[in-house]
Amino acid sequence: MIPVAEARQRLFDLVAPLGSETVPLAEAAGRVLAGDVAATRDQPPFAASSMDGYAVKRAEVERDAMFRVVGESAAGHGFSGRVGPGETVRIFTGAPVPDGADFVVIQEEVARRGEVITLTGDDYRNANIRPRGADFRSGTALPGGRRLAPGDIALLASMNIGTVPVTRRPVLALLATGDELVMPGDTPGPDQIVASNSFGLKAMIEDLGASARMLPIARDTENSLRTAFDLAGDADLLVTIGGASVGDHDLVGRVAVDLGMEQAFYKVAMRPGKPLMAGRLRGTAMIGLPGNPVSAMVCGHVFLAPMIRLMLGLGADLPPLRQARLAAPLGQNGPREHYMRALIEGDAVRAFDNQDSSLLTVLSQANALLIRPPGDAPRDAGETVDYLPI
Amino acid sequence: MIPVAEARQRLFDLVAPLGSETVPLAEAAGRVLAGDVAATRDQPPFAASSMDGYAVKRAEVERDAMFRVVGESAAGHGFSGRVGPGETVRIFTGAPVPDGADFVVIQEEVARRGEVITLTGDDYRNANIRPRGADFRSGTALPGGRRLAPGDIALLASMNIGTVPVTRRPVLALLATGDELVMPGDTPGPDQIVASNSFGLKAMIEDLGASARMLPIARDTENSLRTAFDLAGDADLLVTIGGASVGDHDLVGRVAVDLGMEQAFYKVAMRPGKPLMAGRLRGTAMIGLPGNPVSAMVCGHVFLAPMIRLMLGLGADLPPLRQARLAAPLGQNGPREHYMRALIEGDAVRAFDNQDSSLLTVLSQANALLIRPPGDAPRDAGETVDYLPI
Numbered sequence: 001m002i003p004v005a006e007a008r009q010r011l012f013d014l015v016a017p018l019g020s021e022t023v024p025l026a027e028a029a030g031r032v033l034a035g036d037v038a039a040t041r042d043q044p045p046f047a048a049s050s051m052d053g054y055a056v057k058r059a060e061v062e063r064d065a066m067f068r069v070v071g072e073s074a075a076g077h078g079f080s081g082r083v084g085p086g087e088t089v090r091i092f093t094g095a096p097v098p099d100g101a102d103f104v105v106i107q108e109e110v111a112r113r114g115e116v117i118t119l120t121g122d123d124y125r126n127a128n129i130r131p132r133g134a135d136f137r138s139g140t141a142l143p144g145g146r147r148l149a150p151g152d153i154a155l156l157a158s159m160n161i162g163t164v165p166v167t168r169r170p171v172l173a174l175l176a177t178g179d180e181l182v183m184p185g186d187t188p189g190p191d192q193i194v195a196s197n198s199f200g201l202k203a204m205i206e207d208l209g210a211s212a213r214m215l216p217i218a219r220d221t222e223n224s225l226r227t228a229f230d231l232a233g234d235a236d237l238l239v240t241i242g243g244a245s246v247g248d249h250d251l252v253g254r255v256a257v258d259l260g261m262e263q264a265f266y267k268v269a270m271r272p273g274k275p276l277m278a279g280r281l282r283g284t285a286m287i288g289l290p291g292n293p294v295s296a297m298v299c300g301h302v303f304l305a306p307m308i309r310l311m312l313g314l315g316a317d318l319p320p321l322r323q324a325r326l327a328a329p330l331g332q333n334g335p336r337e338h339y340m341r342a343l344i345e346g347d348a349v350r351a352f353d354n355q356d357s358s359l360l361t362v363l364s365q366a367n368a369l370l371i372r373p374p375g376d377a378p379r380d381a382g383e384t385v386d387y388l389p390i
Numbered sequence: 391m392i393p394v395a396e397a398r399q400r401l402f403d404l405v406a407p408l409g410s411e412t413v414p415l416a417e418a419a420g421r422v423l424a425g426d427v428a429a430t431r432d433q434p435p436f437a438a439s440s441m442d443g444y445a446v447k448r449a450e451v452e453r454d455a456m457f458r459v460v461g462e463s464a465a466g467h468g469f470s471g472r473v474g475p476g477e478t479v480r481i482f483t484g485a486p487v488p489d490g491a492d493f494v495v496i497q498e499e500v501a502r503r504g505e506v507i508t509l510t511g512d513d514y515r516n517a518n519i520r521p522r523g524a525d526f527r528s529g530t531a532l533p534g535g536r537r538l539a540p541g542d543i544a545l546l547a548s549m550n551i552g553t554v555p556v557t558r559r560p561v562l563a564l565l566a567t568g569d570e571l572v573m574p575g576d577t578p579g580p581d582q583i584v585a586s587n588s589f590g591l592k593a594m595i596e597d598l599g600a601s602a603r604m605l606p607i608a609r610d611t612e613n614s615l616r617t618a619f620d621l622a623g624d625a626d627l628l629v630t631i632g633g634a635s636v637g638d639h640d641l642v643g644r645v646a647v648d649l650g651m652e653q654a655f656y657k658v659a660m661r662p663g664k665p666l667m668a669g670r671l672r673g674t675a676m677i678g679l680p681g682n683p684v685s686a687m688v689c690g691h692v693f694l695a696p697m698i699r700l701m702l703g704l705g706a707d708l709p710p711l712r713q714a715r716l717a718a719p720l721g722q723n724g725p726r727e728h729y730m731r732a733l734i735e736g737d738a739v740r741a742f743d744n745q746d747s748s749l750l751t752v753l754s755q756a757n758a759l760l761i762r763p764p765g766d767a768p769r770d771a772g773e774t775v776d777y778l779p780i
Contacts, residue, residue, distance in 0.1 A: 025574050026604065029593030043750075045583060050748065076569030076610070078581040094570060094681070096581050135749050142754065150597065151753040151780065154590025154687060158583070158750050162575020179466030180484060184415050185552020191468040191486050193435060193548070200544025203419030207540065214416065220466070291484070297544060323737065347713065358440065359525050360433075360548050363541040364532065390541065 001269040003374070004302060004337050010264065011278055011303055014285035015237065017313040018168045029153050030209055031166035032312045035144040039159035042133035046096040049073070051128040054088045054110055054117055055101035061124045069115045073098050088117060097129055104128040145313055147209070170210040170311040172304075173235035174198045175228050177218040177243040177252055178291060196360060197241045197289070197296040204300050208308045225255040229281065236311060238284050239304065240277070242291025252288055253277055261286065269336045269374055272357035273299045294357040298339045301369060301390055321371065321386040324349035326379055333376035341366035342387060349387055366390065391659040393764070394692060394727050400654065401668055401693055404675035405627065407703045408558045419543050420599055421556035422702045425534040429549035432523035436486040439463070441518045444478045444500055444507055445491035451514045459505045463488050478507060487519055494518035535703055537599070560600040560701040562694075563625035564588045565618050567608040567633040567642055568681060586750060587631045587679070587686040594690050598698045615645040619671065626701060628674050629694065630667070632681025642678055643667055651676065659726045659764055662747035663689045684747040688729045691759060691780055711761065711776040714739035716769055723766035731756035732777060739777055756780065 020034030049055065056067055067088035073079040075094040083089055083100035091097065091104055106128060109121030135158070142155060148164070156164060181195040182188045195217055202212040213235060218228035220243070232238045243252035257263050261281040268276050273295035277288030287303065289296045310316055327350035340351040341362050351370050352362045368387040379385065410424030439445065446457055457478035463469040465484040473479055473490035481487065481494055496518060499511030525548070532545060538554070546554060571585040572578045585607055592602035603625060608618035610633070622628045633642035647653050651671040658666050663685035667678030677693065679686045700706055717740035730741040731752050741760050742752045758777040769775065 025589055026592060029596060041578075043583065044748070045578070046581070074569070074610070076571070076579075076581055094568075094583075130746070130748050134746070136751050140751070148593075149754075149757075149780070150590045150593035150690075151687060151750070151756065153593040154586040154683060155750040155754040157574045157586035157589040158683065160574055160576075160578070160584045162573075178484075179464070181466070183552075184547045184550055186550075188431075188435070188550070189466075191436070191466055193433070193484070194550045196544040196547035199415055199547040200540045202416060203538075203540035203543040206419060220464075293544060293548065297541060300540075320736070346710070356520070356524070358434070358520050360541070360545040361526050361530070364539075364545040366541065367539075390539070 001267045001274075001336070004268060004270050007266050007268045007276060008303060008306055010266070011287060011307055012310055012316055014278060014280060014287075015307050015311050018170060018236065018311050020165045021168050022163045022165055025153065025156055025162055025164055028148050028156070028164040028166055029150060030148065031164070032147050032209065032314060033142065033144045033152075034165040034167045034313060036141040037144070037156065037159070037161055037164065038139050038141040039136050041138050041160055043135040043158050044130055044132060046078075047132050048130045049091045049093060049095050049097055049104045049128060050130050051104055051106045052092050053104045053106040053128065055083060055091045055097055056088045056103050056105060057083065057085070057101060058103035058127065060085070061103055061105065061119065063119055063122060065119045067117050069112075069117060071098070102127065102129070145315065147314065167311075167313040170236045170308055171213060171234075172205050172210055172308075173213045173215055173232040173238045174201055174205075175215045175218055175232065175238065175240045177220070177225065177228070177240060179220045181217045183217065196293050197291065200293070200297050201239065201241070201289075201300050201304070204297070205304070205308065208305055209312060210308045220251060222251060222255050222258075225251055226259065229256070229259055232284065235284060237307065238281065238286040240286065240288045241296050243288075256281055256286065270302070271334070271336045271338045273302070273339075274336070276303070292357050293360050294341070294363050297363060298369065301388060302339065321388060323384050324387055326350075326381050326383050326385055329381050330372070330379045332378050333372040333374065335374050337374050338372040339388075340370040340372065342368045342370035344368045344387065344389070349385065391657045391664075391726070394658060394660050397656050397658045397666060398693060398696055400656070401677060401697055402700055402706055404668060404670060404677075405697050405701050408560060408626065408701050410555045411558050412553045412555055415543065415546055415552055415554055418538050418546070418554040418556055419540060420537065421554070422537050422599065422704060423532065423534045423542075424555040424557045424703060426531040427534070427546065427549070427551055427554065428529050428531040429526050431528050431550055433525040433548050434520055434522060436468070437522050438520045439481045439483060439485050439487055439494045439518060440520050441494055441496045442482050443494045443496040443518065445473060445481045445487055446478045446493050446495060447473065447475070447491060448493035448517065450475070451493055451495065451509065453509055453512060455509045457507050459502075459507060461488070492517065492519070535705065537704065557701075557703040560626045560698055561603060561624075562595050562600055562698070563603045563605055563622040563628045564591055564595075565605045565608055565622065565628065565630045567610070567615065567618070567630060569610045571607045573607065586683050587681065590683070590687050591629065591631070591679075591690050591694070594687070595694070595698065598695055599702060600698045610641060612641060612645050612648075615641055616649070619646070619649055622674065625674060627697065628671065628676040630676065630678045631686050633678075646671055646676065660692070661724070661726045661728045663692070663729075664726070666693070682747050683750050684731070684753050687753060688759065691778060692729065711778060713774050714777055716740075716771050716773050716775055719771050720762070720769045722768050723762040723764065725764050727764050728762040729778075730760040730762065732758045732760035734758045734777065734779070739775060
């Protein structure tokens, strides 16, 4: 058996960051920025008022000072003249501060009578002006290799970036195998069950920002598997589900090797999900997940998600684990790293009692995988443990 | 000024949970389940082997016992006969346990010679059988009112749910207003800036599971605003950005009232983002956000996101705030609830030094809004504070 981290490292050797494509800004949210993108202008592009008020010369500001209103500067329409001594320009939030002025008196501290204003306030420390380039200068870059959050999209817009270079979405082909499987909505025979792994994994893959192409279920025959492998086509990663252990009916590895795969077969020291197959078939990276429903989903979180992040250009660093206090004690862990379905409530985490790897009901109730290292000693309630949000 | 919670309550009065629609399971991830959905079958639908091995009668299991292999039960193809005394059936993981058998000996603890096996193990406590219905029974329901995570999708598949009732996606119309705005990629005039709020809000809205329809930028004229309001059409919520304060050029409220809106105008005790307009126009709920870039995004998180969750059927409960230790001290807070752009690193949170509400660069670097209650006393490093992940 090999540790989880070593298995992950070997899987990383099968994939590489993908190339980039250009998308309109309105479609860039959630995508990964493929390179540094620099502003083409200063923001604000001019000294701008941060309040509604009157633009004047700072040197003339004092209580009871009077100014003659000579014009107006509104957002989008500046004042084209110059503010002279004793003069002021009516100004609105976001509008350019006119030449000759370097101070904005807020309108609440002004008495206006016709075209004359009188200052009525006592506190004139704040000029209420945002200097040109206060947010960013032309050439300031948003660094690549990040997933674009709503705040990044707003920033890119403000930088006047109309189209954005993003990493191409990885295309994953999902191949569920087994004579026992039917599609949801079909009528299963007496010995059959409904395919669930491919649907759960598709949701996970798309949530990570990749595309999932679901192939028809392959039957437990060499012909059916060969046809399915052909359908995987030019996917970036082929994910087979089931049929990858050592049982007499587990044909997937055998057929893949017949088709030329350099196969690697790992027994990973983890629960659930021990057996894992990986390799490269006709140039396409391939990973074989266990057919057991919960094992497939946990291996998706532990192995597939990091591979997708690597392809997206987010690097091989894993998202940092989170910590929570144990709501209930846990016994000694065995020799395998255990990913326990668990519930985070407040700052406490509780592992479900029944961790049988066939129970999707327990997975559906869980919002975290509590991680126990191999051989971890018994833990008391209140001790801190690591978890992965799911 | 009214508190944030009261403003949110008034906004909730403008919207209601939307109706439902039916989508294929493969498109249901991330959607909100519109009602309880019950399994149409037991899972597993039969007692199933959890290992590769041999099915026998438990009463006959002991070291050195011998059995004659009379058939095979594979996943999808059960054994149609009955296991008699001294008999066994070769069985694979997931396959139905044949009649007459109630125990599976794992293959690693069996010596096989022709059609006869001999038990070689010492520990026979575990029957290696998953009882029928161990995961769920026919009629077991996944409760509605939840956002469907990948694990839920796997569970629904396994329940044989081919199509899923989900809440209709709220449609939000986004209306940016102001003569100073141009679209990203356009060439701004000397007094203009690039519209960023509508792009950032669109990303946020879509991330929450709603649809955002971006309307053309409205100019600061009554005609332009009337046209824009017409374009909002049958949206579930119209979001105007900018033009909602009390400046001479802030026409939005005036035109909306002319068109029949029952207007409410709030000064909310929060930073950033004090002014907020809300009402109902021709039957459509409307909210007016401040035009200041960071204020618009913060109000999106604080007001728009809860309204969307309510429309999606997720209720009026806010997602629980998270807690982290302060990495650096904070001074006395003023009379308004302060949403500070901040960075979570490990279990510590640090507010950015410059909280000027025009700085999108600071918003883009932030991954949290640190929340300070009105009048909050100075805080030392190491004290625990609330935050909202963004």
